[in-house]
Amino acid sequence: xxxxxxxxxxxxxxxPSDEALTTQLLEPMWRGYTRRFVLALLVTAVxxxxxxxxxxxxxxRGIGVWGNNIPVAWAFGITNFVWWIGIGHAGTFxxxxxxxxxxxxxxxxxxxAEAMTLFAVMQAGLFPxxxxxxxxxxxxxxxxPATMRVWPQWKSALPWDAAAVSTYFTVxxxxxxxxxxxxxxxxxxxxxxxxxxxxxxxFALGWRGSARHYRHYRLAYGLLAGLCTPLVVSVxxxxxxxxxxxxxxxxxSTIFPPYFVAGAIFSGFAMVVTLLIPIRRFFHLENVLxxxxxxxxxxxxxxxGWIVFYAxxxxxxxxxxxxxxxxxxxxxxxxxxxxxxxxxxxxxxxxCVVPQVLxxxxxxxxxxxxxxxxxxxxxxxxxxxxxxxxxxxxRDFLTSSWRIYGPTWVDWSILFGTISFFSFLFLLFLRFVxxxxxxxxxxxxxxxxxxxxxxxx
Amino acid sequence: xxxxxxxxRGALRLRRRALLVAAxxxxxxxxxxxxxxxxxxxxxxxxxxxxxxxVLGALAFLMIVHxxxxxxxVAIRRPLEAIVGTLPLFALLxxxxxxxxxxxxxxxxxEAADEHLRHLLAHKRPYLNGGFFVARAIVxxxxxxxxxxxxxxxxxxxxxxxxxxxxxxSRLLSAGGLPPLGLTLTFAAFDWLMSLQPSxxxxxxxxxxxxxxxxxxxxxxxxxIVGVQREGHLVAVGSSHYYALGRLLLTFVIFxxxxxxxxxxxxxxxxxxxxxxxxxxRLRTSWRPETIALAIxxxxxxxxxxxxxxxxxxxRFLWRLSIFLxxxxxxxxxxxxAPSVHPSGFSFSTADxxxxxxxxxxxxxxxxxxxxxxxxLPRNDPQLARAxxxxxx
Numbered sequence: 001x002x003x004x005x006x007x008x009x010x011x012x013x014x015x016p017s018d019e020a021l022t023t024q025l026l027e028p029m030w031r032g033y034t035r036r037f038v039l040a041l042l043v044t045a046v047x048x049x050x051x052x053x054x055x056x057x058x059x060x061r062g063i064g065v066w067g068n069n070i071p072v073a074w075a076f077g078i079t080n081f082v083w084w085i086g087i088g089h090a091g092t093f094x095x096x097x098x099x100x101x102x103x104x105x106x107x108x109x110x111x112x113a114e115a116m117t118l119f120a121v122m123q124a125g126l127f128p129x130x131x132x133x134x135x136x137x138x139x140x141x142x143x144x145p146a147t148m149r150v151w152p153q154w155k156s157a158l159p160w161d162a163a164a165v166s167t168y169f170t171v172x173x174x175x176x177x178x179x180x181x182x183x184x185x186x187x188x189x190x191x192x193x194x195x196x197x198x199x200x201x202x203f204a205l206g207w208r209g210s211a212r213h214y215r216h217y218r219l220a221y222g223l224l225a226g227l228c229t230p231l232v233v234s235v236x237x238x239x240x241x242x243x244x245x246x247x248x249x250x251x252x253s254t255i256f257p258p259y260f261v262a263g264a265i266f267s268g269f270a271m272v273v274t275l276l277i278p279i280r281r282f283f284h285l286e287n288v289l290x291x292x293x294x295x296x297x298x299x300x301x302x303x304x305g306w307i308v309f310y311a312x313x314x315x316x317x318x319x320x321x322x323x324x325x326x327x328x329x330x331x332x333x334x335x336x337x338x339x340x341x342x343x344x345x346x347x348x349x350x351x352c353v354v355p356q357v358l359x360x361x362x363x364x365x366x367x368x369x370x371x372x373x374x375x376x377x378x379x380x381x382x383x384x385x386x387x388x389x390x391x392x393x394x395r396d397f398l399t400s401s402w403r404i405y406g407p408t409w410v411d412w413s414i415l416f417g418t419i420s421f422f423s424f425l426f427l428l429f430l431r432f433v434x435x436x437x438x439x440x441x442x443x444x445x446x447x448x449x450x451x452x453x454x455x456x457x
Numbered sequence: 458x459x460x461x462x463x464x465x466r467g468a469l470r471l472r473r474r475a476l477l478v479a480a481x482x483x484x485x486x487x488x489x490x491x492x493x494x495x496x497x498x499x500x501x502x503x504x505x506x507x508x509x510x511x512v513l514g515a516l517a518f519l520m521i522v523h524x525x526x527x528x529x530x531v532a533i534r535r536p537l538e539a540i541v542g543t544l545p546l547f548a549l550l551x552x553x554x555x556x557x558x559x560x561x562x563x564x565x566x567x568e569a570a571d572e573h574l575r576h577l578l579a580h581k582r583p584y585l586n587g588g589f590f591v592a593r594a595i596v597x598x599x600x601x602x603x604x605x606x607x608x609x610x611x612x613x614x615x616x617x618x619x620x621x622x623x624x625x626x627s628r629l630l631s632a633g634g635l636p637p638l639g640l641t642l643t644f645a646a647f648d649w650l651m652s653l654q655p656s657x658x659x660x661x662x663x664x665x666x667x668x669x670x671x672x673x674x675x676x677x678x679x680x681x682i683v684g685v686q687r688e689g690h691l692v693a694v695g696s697s698h699y700y701a702l703g704r705l706l707l708t709f710v711i712f713x714x715x716x717x718x719x720x721x722x723x724x725x726x727x728x729x730x731x732x733x734x735x736x737x738x739r740l741r742t743s744w745r746p747e748t749i750a751l752a753i754x755x756x757x758x759x760x761x762x763x764x765x766x767x768x769x770x771x772x773r774f775l776w777r778l779s780i781f782l783x784x785x786x787x788x789x790x791x792x793x794x795a796p797s798v799h800p801s802g803f804s805f806s807t808a809d810x811x812x813x814x815x816x817x818x819x820x821x822x823x824x825x826x827x828x829x830x831x832x833x834l835p836r837n838d839p840q841l842a843r844a845x846x847x848x849x850x
Contacts (some may be wrong), residue, residue, distance in 0.1 A: 059534065100704075102849065155726075237719065245726045252727050255660035258717040306636050314643065314660045321647075322658050323580040359633075 002081030009292040009365070011105045015449055016287075018442050022363055025436050028283050041427050048421020054413035055130055063133050065410045072393040072405040077131040079385045080238055080415055083267065084124035085165065086260075086381065086420075090268025091117030092172060094177070096228035098222075105296050107444045110290045112279065112435040113272050114176040119425040120271070123167045123418040128161060130414070157242040164238040168231050175224045181207050181217065182439040215292075218327050234249055236264040243388060249319070249330035255311050262307035266351075268383035273374035275426070277367050279435070288436055293364045298364035301377065305355035308384075310354065326397060334395040335387060339404040344387040350380025462836035467688050475822035482814025489808035492766040496556040500808025501654075504816035505550055506650060507673070507790040510666060511783075512547070512820065513642055514674025515540040516605050517667070520638065521660040523608065523624075523631035529701055531696050531844035534835055536681035538612055539827040540674065543820050548598045548841040550816055554649070555591055561798070564655040577656055585652055593648055597641045604634045612835055619837035642667055653797035657735045661720040666793075668713040669755075673786040675705050676779035681828070683776045690833050693845040696770040700849050703769025706782070710763060714756035739792065743802035747792055755785040787813060 016024070058065055068075050091113040098106035129135045139160040143152050152159040185207035188200040191359045207213060240260035243251035253259075276297065280289040319331035335344045354376045390405045429435065466812060482504070489497035519537050522530040530537070559565040564585040567578040578585065608627050643663025651662050659665075679702055686689050703711040724732045739748045768774045795804055835841060 050645050233715065237715075243725045247729060252723070252729070253660045254662075254720045254723045255664065256723070258661075258664055258716065304640075310636070310639055310643075311660070313640070314663065318658050318660050321581060321584065322731070323577045403564070 006323045009290050009295065011107070011290060011292050012441070012445060012448060013287040013290055015445060018445075020364045021442055021445065022186060022190065022438060025288070025438050025441070026187065027432055027436065028430065029187065029432065030192060034349035037427070037431075041424070044420045044424035044427060047417055048424050049107050050413055051417025051421050054410050055126065056419055058130055058410060058414070059135060065408060067405055068412050069403050069405065069417065071396050072390055072402050072403060074389050075405055076407050076411040076415060077127045078242070079382065079389055081124050081127035081386045081416065082242075082260075083382045084120045084127075084418065085168075085239060086236060086264035086267045087271045087378075088117040088120040088124070088168070088172070088268060089236060089261070089264035090272050091115070091120075092168075092175075092228050092232045093265050093268065094272070095175060096225040096444045097232060099225045100229060104444060104447075105292055107440045108436055109272065109276060109293055109297075110440070111176075111179065111433075112275065112429070114172065114179070115426065115435065116268075116271060116275060116431070118169070118176060119422050119429075121165065121424050122425070125165060125169070126414075126418065128158070134278040157238070157245060160238045161242065164235045168235045171224065171227055171231055175221075175228055178217070178220055178224060178442075179437060180386075180433065181205055182209065183434040183437060185209065186438050187434065208346075221302075232265075233261050236260045239264075248396060249324070249326040250335070250388060253315055253318075255314060259308065259311035262311070263381060263384065266301060266304035266308055267378060269297050269304065270374040270377035270381065273297050273301070273370055274378060275394055277371045277374075279430070281367070285436065288441060294367070294370055295361070295364040298358045298370055298373075301373070302355055302358040305358075305377070305450065307352060310350045312348070330392055330395060335391050338391060338395055340386075340391060340394070343383045344391060345379050347387055350376045351384060354380070358389065460473060461690055461693075461834040462832050464830050465685070465828060465833045466830075467685065467690070468828045471684075472822050472825035472829070475825060477818075479594045479818025480809045482816070482818055483808050485811030486815050488653075489806065489811055493808070495560045495798065496561060496804075496806060497808040497811070498554065498561045499794055500806060500810070501553055501812035501815070502561065502649065503787075503791045503794045503809055504812030504814070505547075505554065506666075506794065507787050507813065508550075508816040508820040509547055510670030510790065511673035511677050511786070512540055512543055512605075513601065513638075514667070514670035514672065516544070516601065516674075516680060517635075517638060517642075517671060518674055518678075519608060520604065520631035520635055524635065525628045526628060528844050529698055529847040529849075531835060531838050531840045532691070532698060533678065533702075533848070534612065534838075535831065535833050536537050536685065536828065537678055538609040539824050539831075540677060540681070542609045542827040543823045544598075544602045544605040546819060546823050548602065550819070555594065558590065560588065561844070562652055563654070564652060565721065568842075574656055576795055577844060581655065584800065585655060590648060593644065597645045600634075600637050600641045604630065604638060613831060615835060615837050616832060624778060624838065628789055636703040639663070639667075642670075650793050651743050653794065654735060656731060659718060659720055659724070659732070659735075664716045665713075668716045669786050669789045672706065672709040672713055672755075673783055675702065675709060676782040676786070678702070679706070679775050680783075681824075683772045683779075685828075685833060686772065687837065697847050697849040699772055699775055700770045701847075703763060703775055706775070706778070707760070707763040707769070710756060710759045710782075714752075714760065717752070717756070738796045738800045742796075744792075744796045747788065747803065751785070751789055751792055755782070755789055759785075 036336050066076065068077070091110075094113045095110045098110075129138050132138055140146075140150060141152055141159050143159070154163075181204060184200050184204040188197055188204050191197040191200055237257035237260065240256035244253060244256035246252055273294070276289060276293065280286060316331050319327040322328070335341060354373055357363045357369065357373060363373070394405055395402055486497060486501055489500060515537055518530075519534070519541055521527075522534070522537075554561065562585075563570060563574075564578050564581065565587060567575050570578060583589075607630060611623045611627050642664075646663050646666035649665065651658065679699075682691060682694060682698075682702075686694065710774070721736060724736060738744060759778060762768060762774075762778060768778075791809060795809065838844075
């Protein structure tokens with residue numbers, strides 16, 4: 001055992017001047033399009049068009065073009081929905097909870113994590129809409145005073161989802177935009193041409209960086225962080241209720257809310273790491289996105305991964321303990337040995353075995369290992385939702401109604417289409433908005449200088 | 458101002474009083490044992506599970522603090538370690554439960570059960586049987602004691618022979634010990650509390666027991682800090698430290714409310730007979746007022762009181778609230794135990810009072826004993842200066 005004191009890597013390497021930081025962090029906005037970037041943009045744009053096509057095909061032809069059947073009426077659609085919405089949670093966790101916990105290392109990664117949240121929630125929102133079959137009636141989910149007296153069914157989890165997800169999106173968007181305002185003003189002031197000065201100027205809302213502006217800004221930011229915090233927990237608790245309020249074995253389990261929240265943060269941090277490592281490389285940001293950021297994300301992966309592991313253990317144990325035939329069958333037979341059971345085994349490997357390498361500091365600070373682990377966790381968390389939904393439904397109470405599920409090309413197209421669309425939006429974001437919060441990094445720097453020298457710079 | 462790097466000489470009065478309370482509790486427990494052994498043991502279990510949950514909550518907090526290498530809690534680590542140091546006591550306190558388990562747990566008497574339950578108990582026998590139950594209890598207590606005692610010993614060793622190795626060792630043990638702690642705590646809650654109603658189960662149960670215990674552990678920590686401050690110690694612990702503790706109290710009030718609500722809600726809405734039996738007893742009999750009192754007292758009131766900014770920085774307020782929270786947490790544990798053994802209606806007997814006074818009194822006495830004679834600050838901790846200077850607005 002190595003008992004040398006482990007020195008945590010710094011959150012910021014070097015103490016560059018404000019001027020130098022502005023230049024470095026705004027540089028990606030002004031540089032020309034490289035060939036690789038254009039290629040990436042093109043590939044994801046084609047994928048996005050393919051998503052549009054597959055979604056259009058679904059709407060025109062109906063849900064029958066998906067692999068869904070009875071009893072597997074929920075399959076890829078809801079799996080993807082839960083997967084995407086879970087990914088969003090890390091962004092909110094970083095921006096809100098870590099802010100309230102006074103964790104400084106959040107500063108450099110909060111902006112793009114929040115953007116990730118927004119784009120992930122956008123993908124998630126597509127699936128319930130498409131699954132309605134007739135998405136033009138989606139507004140029926142809103143409890144507006146309808147003259148037809150059609151009212152949402154409050155005992156169904158669908159209106160809860162609509163409320164939870166739309167609140168989540170709205171608050172996340174406001175939070176993200178509010179945090180952007182000082183940086184948009186920097187962009188306005190540095191923009192090389194008039195058109196961009198005007199455009200960024202409009203979005204900067206007249207920010208002058210005065211003490212009064214900052215005072216209001218801080219207040220609003222703190223309040224929104226407070227509002228976001230319960231959302232980190234509530235949204236995925238509601239999503240978990242989609243399953244847990246049913247009586248189906250494999251769905252109905254009281255541990256679902258905290259287990260889903262932990263799983264959401266787990267998958268979200270996996271996505272943060274998946275995005276963080278390439279960004280760090282391509283834009284040469286090793287001084288702002290340090291090993292400390294990688295390591296802390298890795299530690300959170302380990303913690304949340306263990307909560308998920310814990311939930312698996314309890315579910316399997318209590319399924320046996322309950323003595324309930326159906327509970328036992330679903331867990332010990334359908335999940336471990338039924339049709340498509342390989343997905344669950346893959347989930348177990350990706351979510352429970354693979355993250356254990358993160359006990360090692362070498363793994364936590366190695367870009368290559370961490371990236372592989374994060375991608376595998378992304379796969380594992382998708383598999384987890386697929387297992388919960390499909391493997392439980394395939395084998396419900398009546399053997400006569402058992403049916404096996406298999407996805408169609410439309411299912412796969414929509415899944416990969418959303419991944420493309422997500423990446424496309426993310427690439428545009430990297431191009432047009434400062435993805436490392438300038439003002440916050442500068443503030444962090446002056447705090448660090450203040451601590452080191454004992455006086456304000 | 459009193460130097461806190463010298464051994465602490467207080468807490469003797471607390472030790473004396475706590476021992477008196479424990480003696481009174483022992484007398485009450487003995488009397489109730491003669492009247493009704495099953496009920497007496499249930500009362501004892503309530504006091505035991507209450508004290509234990511608080512100590513385990515403190516242990517979890519200490520381990521999380523070590524794992525995160527958090528700064529500010531270094532200033533309040535010694536009282537926390539004194540709470541955790543009481544763990545060996547529970548290896549003694551469990552003995553009456555192991556001796557009396559036949560009177561306490563229905564799964565020990567399958568012949569008395571109805572046919573349906575008898576079938577279930579036959580299924581559960583590989584897990585719910587006397588021998589395995591005792592073996593598991595030994596494993597849980599070994600794990601907890603190993604974690605708690607080593608962490609405390611290493612911290613005290615750093616006072617005598619300062620070395621960064623002690624702290625690093627504590628950090629490694631804490632990080633690696635958290636998964637075993639979570640699992641042992643959960644299964645202990647299943648064994649000792651959930652199996653009182655052996656047909657019922659809830660995957661959330663471990664979280665529920667932990668949430669209440671963590672809240673209790675933090676409340677006790679606040680009491681300890683305010684207590685030694687009133688004697689003129691730990692003067693450097695200021696309003697920012699209280700603010701941090703107050704925020705944690707608020708967090709765990711919300712966490713408990715969240716867990717309690719969702720466990721109830723999911724069972725209520727799915728309405729499966731095997732699960733609802735638990736809440737039927739607690740909501741449709743004269744247990745109902747206690748259930749409502751819990752929702753208001755363990756969640757609504759402390760939530761609203763802790764929400765504003767100022768109270769969280771006020772030691773006097775936190776002191777009062779912590780006493781209230783510990784009382785509510787006892788009610789919570791009582792609510793877990795007593796309705797299962799007394800399903801016909803509300804019951805609070807001398808047995809409950811005796812168990813509470815005996816277990817709680819002994820724990821408090823040992824806590825005072827451990828606090829006495831040691832410095833109140835880990836004087837050689839490299840983070841100590843920054844921990845004392847911690848500021849949060």
